[in-house]
Structures are given as C-alpha cells and as structure tokens.
Amino acid sequence: MxxxxxxxxxxxxxxxxxxxxxxxxxxxxxxxxxxxxxxxxxxxxxxxxxxxxxxxxxxxxxxxxxxxxxxxxxxxxxxxxxxxxxxxxxxxxxxxxxxxxxxxxxxxxxxxxxxxxxxxxxxxxxxxxxxxxxxxxxxxxxxxxxxxxxxxxxxxxxxxxxxxxxxxxxxxLPARDQARTWLQEQGLAQAAAALDEVGGAPLLAVDCSEPERLQRRQRFLTALVDTNAVSLSKLAQEFQQRLDESWGWLSRWLFDLLAIQAAVAPRYFPEHTAVLERLARRARPVALWRLQQELLAAGRWLKHPLNGQLLLESWLISYLEAMEIGHGR
Ligand SMILES: [Zn+2]
Missing domain, CATH: 3.40.50.300 (P-loop containing nucleotide triphosphate hydrolases)
Known part of the structure; x- marks a missing residue:
C-alpha cells in the first residue's frame, strides 16, 4: 500500500x-x-x-x-x-x-x-x-x-x-511532493515530468515511464513540433496500433497549447514550454479547440476504431491545418 x-x-x-x-x-x-x-x-x-x-x-x-x-x-x-x-x-x-x-x-x-x-x-x-x-x-x-x-x-x-x-x-491524488518523493524512491528518474504527463497519478507515472514508451513519446512529440505532412503521415502509420497512447499525447498537447493561448502555464508538458509557446503563437485557437472537442468525443470509441490509421491521420491533418493557416503571423 x-x-x-x-x-x-x-x-x-x-x-x-x-x-x-x-x-x-x-x-x-x-x-x-x-x-x-x-x-x-x-x-x-x-x-x-x-x-x-x-x-x-x-x-x-x-x-x-x-x-x-x-x-x-x-x-x-x-x-x-x-x-x-x-x-x-x-x-x-x-x-x-x-x-x-x-x-x-x-x-x-x-x-x-x-x-x-x-x-x-x-x-x-x-x-x-x-x-x-x-x-x-x-x-x-x-x-x-x-x-x-x-x-x-x-x-x-x-x-x-x-x-x-x-x-x-x-x-x-496525493500531494505532488509526496508523489514525487515516492516515485524517486521507486527509482524513477524523471519523476516530475512523468507526474505532469499523467496529471499527478503516481502509479500511472510508473506505467508511462517504461523506457520504450518514453522513446515512442519522444518520436510522437517531435513530429508534433516538426509539423510537416510527411512526418505526420508516417506518425499515423507507426502509431495506428497504439491509438490510445497517441490519442492521449495529442489531447494533452492540445490542452497545453490552448492553455498557453489563454495565458495559463502548460499542465502536461511543462518541460516543453518554449516550443509549445512558439507553436501556440502561430496556431488558430478555434481550430485547436475544435480538434480537441473531436478528440474528446472520440475518446469513448477508441477501443473499437474502424480504422485506427485513418482516424489518427485525420486528427493529425486537422492539427497541421490549425498550425499552417496561422503560419507567418
Ligand atoms: Zn499473515
């Protein structure tokens, strides 16, 4: 216990x-x-x-x-x-x-x-x-x-x-300090970042700190920062079998972008604040918000998607459009 x-x-x-x-x-x-x-x-x-x-x-x-x-x-x-x-x-x-x-x-x-x-x-x-x-x-x-x-x-x-x-x-949820201390005692190297990503639940932080998952997360977030059509399409292909996971990262990424646009500190990826701020400046708030609503609505159907790759790709295209239309402002 x-x-x-x-x-x-x-x-x-x-x-x-x-x-x-x-x-x-x-x-x-x-x-x-x-x-x-x-x-x-x-x-x-x-x-x-x-x-x-x-x-x-x-x-x-x-x-x-x-x-x-x-x-x-x-x-x-x-x-x-x-x-x-x-x-x-x-x-x-x-x-x-x-x-x-x-x-x-x-x-x-x-x-x-x-x-x-x-x-x-x-x-x-x-x-x-x-x-x-x-x-x-x-x-x-x-x-x-x-x-x-x-x-x-x-x-x-x-x-x-x-x-x-x-x-x-x-x-x-335990107090953040208590959770972080406990995670460090469990040998988790990036306790604070893991806690942020899962919204403060320590046992989820343990799950999400498995090394292979951290590497996948890195690849996923890197593609969200690059925002070019080819890399996003590749991403959809790679993660089609991991729709739950990619849905989670994309939803939280959008949450943080919208937070920054509302002048609030990012909740899930504070270690990426600088790049989130850069993206938030050029992204259209309405388009981001719409995509976030779409992801929320999709959440409950994730277990039985008709076509995971298509679904993920359509989200990523919406994401790309939200970024591109505002480009150069
Ligand atoms: Zn006993």
Missing part, C-alpha cells in the same frame, strides 16, 4: 469488529485503490494481522501471496464474458452475470479457515447491468463474515442501488 493512502487505512481498520460488508473504493486511476483492496483482503485473512497490514509470514499470507487463498476471490473482466451489451453493441471487457452467480456460490459457502471471506471486484464498473442486479441480491442480505470490495474509477457507472449499499472510501 502506498503511503498517501495510510490515513484511509487507519480510519477503516481501527475497529475490526465494525468492518462493513461492502466497500466501494472510488477515485481516480493510478492512486493505489487496487493495492489497497489487496492489502485489506490479505489483512482480514491474515492469522496475525498487524496495525499496518498483514504479517506476511503466516500460512494464510503465503496462500494469499500465491493467489491461492481458498477464502479469497478476485473478479476481473475476461474477454469471453459479455462482449456485447444489452443493445447488442460491442463493448469492452465486462464482468457478466455468470461470474456474479459463481460468486454467490462462493459466498454461500462456510469459510475454509473459519474467518472472513473476501471478494474484490475490479473494476466494478465492468459489471454489466444483469451482473449488477445479481450482485445487488448479495448486498441486500450480506452473509456474516463476508466483505465485498468494489474498486471503481467511475463509480457513477455503477447501479445507484449498488453504490448506496456500500460504504464509500474516497481516494484522491
């Missing part, structure tokens, strides 16, 4: 006898909700729990760490389950009703070790509606000694009735 979540931990674990039956861990991505859920599950199952967490030495902890504890289940979306939503549209990976029913069987059992049984559902918003309704039954009559931990970045996508039956634990 990360240090910035420790106050939440203390408040929750102070009185073990008053542990609720259902928890909703909600908050932005990349702040440690999953690790917190795992730490809590292991602590409840541990034979010699300590104030700050599980002992890490007992038989139960051994099972847990091997992913084989008989009183623990983790539900995550699989590719087979619910590849279509109610209206038959293709959606991302979901948690379906079959999995929630199996969970009901598990919950109905007597605890193997005579203690708690713990279930983590992550991300809980991956439950389709039928699954959510099935879970509701369990939440309405919670068996003794069972803790359901729902982890959600977008809790509003859960059924309101599910939300209302959980005790909510609100996670937030």
């Amino acid at each position: 990360q240090p910035w979540n420790f106050p939440l931990w203390q408040a929750l674990t102070r009185d073990r006898a008053r542990m609720p039956h259902a928890l909703l861990l909600q908050g932005p991505k990349g702040v440690g909700k999953r690790d917190f859920a795992s730490a809590l599950a292991q602590w409840l199952l541990c034979e010699a729990p300590e104030e700050t967490g599980a002992c890490g030495r007992c038989k139960s902890c051994g099972w847990f760490e091997q992913g084989a504890h008989p009183d623990f289940r983790r539900l995550q979306p699989t590719s087979e389950s619910g590849s279509e939503d109610d209206s038959g549209k293709k959606t991302g990976k979901l948690i379906g009703i079959g999995e929630i029913r199996e969970l009901g069987d598990f919950i109905g059992l007597v605890s193997h070790q005579g203690g708690w049984r713990v279930v983590v559902i992550q991300p809980a918003e991956a439950m389709n509606q039928a699954a959510g309704n099935a879970l509701l039954k369990t939440l309405e009559e919670p068996p003794a000694g069972v803790l359901l931990i729902l982890v959600a970045h977008q809790p509003r996508r859960l059924l309101a009735t599910v939300r209302s039956r959980c005790r909510k634990l609100a996670f937030a």
Whole structure:
C-alpha cells in the first residue's frame, strides 16, 4: 500500500469488529485503490494481522501471496464474458452475470479457515447491468463474515442501488511532493515530468515511464513540433496500433497549447514550454479547440476504431491545418 493512502487505512481498520460488508473504493486511476483492496483482503485473512497490514509470514499470507487463498476471490473482466451489451453493441471487457452467480456460490459457502471471506471486484464498473442486479441480491442480505470490495474509477457507472449499499472510501491524488518523493524512491528518474504527463497519478507515472514508451513519446512529440505532412503521415502509420497512447499525447498537447493561448502555464508538458509557446503563437485557437472537442468525443470509441490509421491521420491533418493557416503571423 502506498503511503498517501495510510490515513484511509487507519480510519477503516481501527475497529475490526465494525468492518462493513461492502466497500466501494472510488477515485481516480493510478492512486493505489487496487493495492489497497489487496492489502485489506490479505489483512482480514491474515492469522496475525498487524496495525499496518498483514504479517506476511503466516500460512494464510503465503496462500494469499500465491493467489491461492481458498477464502479469497478476485473478479476481473475476461474477454469471453459479455462482449456485447444489452443493445447488442460491442463493448469492452465486462464482468457478466455468470461470474456474479459463481460468486454467490462462493459466498454461500462456510469459510475454509473459519474467518472472513473476501471478494474484490475490479473494476466494478465492468459489471454489466444483469451482473449488477445479481450482485445487488448479495448486498441486500450480506452473509456474516463476508466483505465485498468494489474498486471503481467511475463509480457513477455503477447501479445507484449498488453504490448506496456500500460504504464509500474516497481516494484522491496525493500531494505532488509526496508523489514525487515516492516515485524517486521507486527509482524513477524523471519523476516530475512523468507526474505532469499523467496529471499527478503516481502509479500511472510508473506505467508511462517504461523506457520504450518514453522513446515512442519522444518520436510522437517531435513530429508534433516538426509539423510537416510527411512526418505526420508516417506518425499515423507507426502509431495506428497504439491509438490510445497517441490519442492521449495529442489531447494533452492540445490542452497545453490552448492553455498557453489563454495565458495559463502548460499542465502536461511543462518541460516543453518554449516550443509549445512558439507553436501556440502561430496556431488558430478555434481550430485547436475544435480538434480537441473531436478528440474528446472520440475518446469513448477508441477501443473499437474502424480504422485506427485513418482516424489518427485525420486528427493529425486537422492539427497541421490549425498550425499552417496561422503560419507567418
Ligand atoms: Zn499473515
């Protein structure tokens, strides 16, 4: 568990006898909700729990760490389950009703070790509606000694009735200094820049600091600075399989350009302030803003683009036009 979540931990674990039956861990991505859920599950199952967490030495902890504890289940979306939503549209990976029913069987059992049984559902918003309704039954009559931990970045996508039956634990971005110190302790060289790029979420900063990704980012941003049609077309070809990533960089780049045009400091790429300022001077604000709206609207369809290369290329052409029309001013 990360240090910035420790106050939440203390408040929750102070009185073990008053542990609720259902928890909703909600908050932005990349702040440690999953690790917190795992730490809590292991602590409840541990034979010699300590104030700050599980002992890490007992038989139960051994099972847990091997992913084989008989009183623990983790539900995550699989590719087979619910590849279509109610209206038959293709959606991302979901948690379906079959999995929630199996969970009901598990919950109905007597605890193997005579203690708690713990279930983590992550991300809980991956439950389709039928699954959510099935879970509701369990939440309405919670068996003794069972803790359901729902982890959600977008809790509003859960059924309101599910939300209302959980005790909510609100996670937030840590203070910048604390996040930076922690990242440096994890051996991250460019902690501050990585934090800026991901908007302050430390675990996302770790993900995005993988060396190959940093090189890709460098190539992508270099092409955005060059702004010539050939290099942008090459870029679309190279990144067509990485639409998520390029969408993210382009959106944040536009955000920073618009920020500078509004006389605000860039948020995501402050290390490129000089070049952003140069580009912001020549770019047409309306065209940038329109492209940003287009990217925002595209965001939710990114998982199933009809033609990634074409989509990315059309964004980059719009970007180029926003730059060229104002050229020379
Ligand atoms: Zn233990």
